[in-house]
Amino acid sequence: MRKSLFHPLAVITIVLLGLVPLAGCGPTPTAAPIPTEAPAPTSPPTEAAPAVEEPIKIGFFSPTTGFAAADGTSALNAAQLAVKFINDAGGVNGQPLELVYYDDAAKPDQAASIARKLIEQDQVVAGISGSYSGATRAAAPVFQEAGIPMISAYAIHPEITATGDKIFRVGTLAAVQGRVGGELVGVVLGAKKVAILTIDNDFGVSLTEGFKSRAGELGVEIVMEEKYPLGETEFRPIIGKIKEVAPDVVYATAYYNEAANLVSQAKDEGLDVQIVGQEGYDSPKFIELAGEASEGVVITTDLNRDSERPMTKLFLEQYKAEYGEDADMVGASAFDAVQVLAYALKTAGSTDPGAITTAISGLEDFEDCASGPFWYYTEEREVVRPVSSQIVRDGAFHLYHEFTDEELVTAK
Amino acid sequence: MPFMQNLSNAVVLAGTYILMAAGLTMVYGVLKVLHIAHAAVYTIGAFIGLLVFTWAGNFWLALAVAMLVSGIVGVLIYRCTYHYMLDAPRTVPLIASIGLFVMLTDLLQKGFLMGPYQKALPAGGAGLPRIQTSWFSLTPKQVLILVVTVALLAVVYLILTRTRIGLGWQAAAMDRDMAAAVGVNLNRVIAFNFFLGSALAGAAGVLVGVYNNSVFATMGDLPSYKAFIIIVLGGMGSLPGTIIASLLLALVENFLVASVGYVLPRDAIAFLVLILMLMFRPHGLLGQE
Numbered sequence: 100m101r102k103s104l105f106h107p108l109a110v111i112t113i114v115l116l117g118l119v120p121l122a123g124c125g126p127t128p129t130a131a132p133i134p135t136e137a138p139a140p141t142s143p144p145t146e147a148a149p150a151v152e153e154p155i156k157i158g159f160f161s162p163t164t165g166f167a168a169a170d171g172t173s174a175l176n177a178a179q180l181a182v183k184f185i186n187d188a189g190g191v192n193g194q195p196l197e198l199v200y201y202d203d204a205a206k207p208d209q210a211a212s213i214a215r216k217l218i219e220q221d222q223v224v225a226g227i228s229g230s231y232s233g234a235t236r237a238a239a240p241v242f243q244e245a246g247i248p249m250i251s252a253y254a255i256h257p258e259i260t261a262t263g264d265k266i267f268r269v270g271t272l273a274a275v276q277g278r279v280g281g282e283l284v285g286v287v288l289g290a291k292k293v294a295i296l297t298i299d300n301d302f303g304v305s306l307t308e309g310f311k312s313r314a315g316e317l318g319v320e321i322v323m324e325e326k327y328p329l330g331e332t333e334f335r336p337i338i339g340k341i342k343e344v345a346p347d348v349v350y351a352t353a354y355y356n357e358a359a360n361l362v363s364q365a366k367d368e369g370l371d372v373q374i375v376g377q378e379g380y381d382s383p384k385f386i387e388l389a390g391e392a393s394e395g396v397v398i399t400t401d402l403n404r405d406s407e408r409p410m411t412k413l414f415l416e417q418y419k420a421e422y423g424e425d426a427d428m429v430g431a432s433a434f435d436a437v438q439v440l441a442y443a444l445k446t447a448g449s450t451d452p453g454a455i456t457t458a459i460s461g462l463e464d465f466e467d468c469a470s471g472p473f474w475y476y477t478e479e480r481e482v483v484r485p486v487s488s489q490i491v492r493d494g495a496f497h498l499y500h501e502f503t504d505e506e507l508v509t510a511k
Numbered sequence: 512m513p514f515m516q517n518l519s520n521a522v523v524l525a526g527t528y529i530l531m532a533a534g535l536t537m538v539y540g541v542l543k544v545l546h547i548a549h550a551a552v553y554t555i556g557a558f559i560g561l562l563v564f565t566w567a568g569n570f571w572l573a574l575a576v577a578m579l580v581s582g583i584v585g586v587l588i589y590r591c592t593y594h595y596m597l598d599a600p601r602t603v604p605l606i607a608s609i610g611l612f613v614m615l616t617d618l619l620q621k622g623f624l625m626g627p628y629q630k631a632l633p634a635g636g637a638g639l640p641r642i643q644t645s646w647f648s649l650t651p652k653q654v655l656i657l658v659v660t661v662a663l664l665a666v667v668y669l670i671l672t673r674t675r676i677g678l679g680w681q682a683a684a685m686d687r688d689m690a691a692a693v694g695v696n697l698n699r700v701i702a703f704n705f706f707l708g709s710a711l712a713g714a715a716g717v718l719v720g721v722y723n724n725s726v727f728a729t730m731g732d733l734p735s736y737k738a739f740i741i742i743v744l745g746g747m748g749s750l751p752g753t754i755i756a757s758l759l760l761a762l763v764e765n766f767l768v769a770s771v772g773y774v775l776p777r778d779a780i781a782f783l784v785l786i787l788m789l790m791f792r793p794h795g796l797l798g799q800e
Contacts, residue, residue: 165729168627172626328778333777336769337772360723363724367650384628387631388629388723390633
């Protein structure tokens with residue numbers, strides 16, 4: 100047998116194999132950057148022809164590869180949909196919007212270098228994070244230092260907006276949503292004993308803290324509390340433990356894939372207890388993966404799919420038509436981040452960073468968003484808005500309860 | 512009752528581990544290559560199973576086609592990469608294997624293949640019954656995993672002990688050069704070895720896809736290292752060792768979580784067991800010193 104390391108195919112393969120992962124690591128531009136200097140028009144435009152305006156560039160990053168690719172793709176799709184809406188309606192101040200986007204693979208180091216690239220090379224007027232908390236926290240200081248506004252779509256870590264006066268958020272802070280969950284369990288469902296399952300990351304831990312603070316005020320007894328790792332697929336042993344303590348409700352923080360396994364296995368193992376989740380469950384994928392076991396699950400979320408608000412309906416319909424998938428909460432948040440930014444650009448009448456931040460801070464009863472309405476922004480740059488509770492019935496999310504108590508839904 | 516229920520759940524989990532790790536053990540046994548890209552074959556198996564099930568609605572057909580395609584992919588991987596690296600230092604095929612795994616996963620995640628989203632594989636228990644006793648119950652899906660695992664292991668056992676090519680595999684696993692010297696057709700044996708091992712990984716992919724009702728491009732990330740823990744625990748290259756190690760790991764994971772909760776993530780528990788094993792019995796449970 101002739102075996103040589105230097106067989107040409109082997110060498111080519113090794114070289115290729117070496118290159119592919121390297122290429123995958125760098126931030127790969129997925130949009131061709133428009134040259135900064137447009138070629139000078141050869142003849143002055145005639146008055147009838149619409150003027151071709153220089154686009155206003157908005158920076159965007161989300162994980163479109165790697166473990167978070169599903170959320171990153173939803174966010175990117177929805178942001179592009181929002182830009183299309185806005186441009187079809189004539190753009191902003193006569194100029195079209197252009198989304199300059201990169202894949203951050205949900206990695207903080209990549210998000211930070213992308214932020215620099217967006218600001219220095221692409222010269223964006225503002226940034227939007229369609230990524231997770233870790234990556235968003237890494238990008239926020241870069242935007243803050245450069246004095247460029249940034250909006251976090253669905254990353255809910257409190258530190259993100261605490262970075263500085265240029266950093267805003269459209270999603271509901273985890274602590275607030277956790278408190279609303281406590282209200283849902285203690286008041287709306289009237290539970291006395293609750294078991295808590297927490298996904299062991301920023302998202303889950305902040306939600307559970309919020310939940311426990313409200314549940315404590317309402318006198319709900321916490322009979323069990325467990326943390327489980329991200330990506331867990333085997334909940335059967337923990338379900339056995341939950342059965343032994345017999346709670347009225349299980350409050351479980353999870354993303355849709357863990358949630359789907361959790362509720363399916365709870366059904367298999369005969370755990371007949373109301374499961375309460377939050378916005379991590381809010382994807383049509385949850386219902387697809389969990390099937391019948393998802394029926395009756397109640398969650399808190401920002402997106403009310405039964406809403407009669409025109410922008411919500413428009414978003415849900417157009418997203419499905421454009422991408423062939425049902426929209427999820429992550430998509431709605433990214434869509435809304437673009438809408439808020441477009442509103443601010445219109446209100447400011449310029450692309451001056453200071454004017455944009457002032458305009459976002461002054462936003463009031465904003466209706467042009469899929470998950471709204473947005474009542475106003477707090478001084479901590481957190482949005483105040485009603486939080487919805489949804490229940491799965493007949494294979495779809497439907498409105499269960501709406502929390503409009505301003506005290507409850509405002510970050511403390 | 513909780514004890515028996517945890518035990519039966521752990522045995523089912525072990526079944527998925529065994530099918531995934533068996534192929535790796537077989538490859539290591541003959542080639543001494545750490546075949547990381549085996550986990551990509553597992554994902555490909557799940558993907559093909561999903562396609563066929565969506566198209567035909569028949570679980571058994573989906574399983575058969577997925578195993579066949581996975582087997583062919585395994586042979587192609589060998590012929591295009593490791594075949595040229597057999598005499599190179601062991602790190603060469605290892606690095607190639609890591610690169611291949613990353614490349615295949617990224618490729619599968621492209622929109623024209625699997626896309627970024629998880630997809631349901633609602634095959635249920637393929638018509639198998641639920642088993643309900645006073646000590647434990649098995650859902651149809653769990654029965655399915657046990658039935659398929661036991662059946663495939665029986666077939667592999669028969670092939671390796673009763674057929675010419677299986678005996679050739681055993682000889683090659685003991686000493687590749689000597690086996691070649693006494694007339695074993697190494698090329699055939701190795702190709703067959705890849706086919707069989709990859710077909711088992713494909714079956715594991717389909718079964719896990721059905722069990723969790725979810726198939727996605729990065730589903731191989733976890734098995735890519737967990738299967739290694741299992742083959743090191745079992746003793747590199749030992750099939751019975753792989754089976755025992757799979758059972759052991761699944762039992763430890765399940766009972767630790769059921770008794771004290773998630774003191775550590777299940778995967779960290781697996782690594783802890785591995786470290787203890789390397790400290791006290793570095794050649795694994797059934798491996799040779």
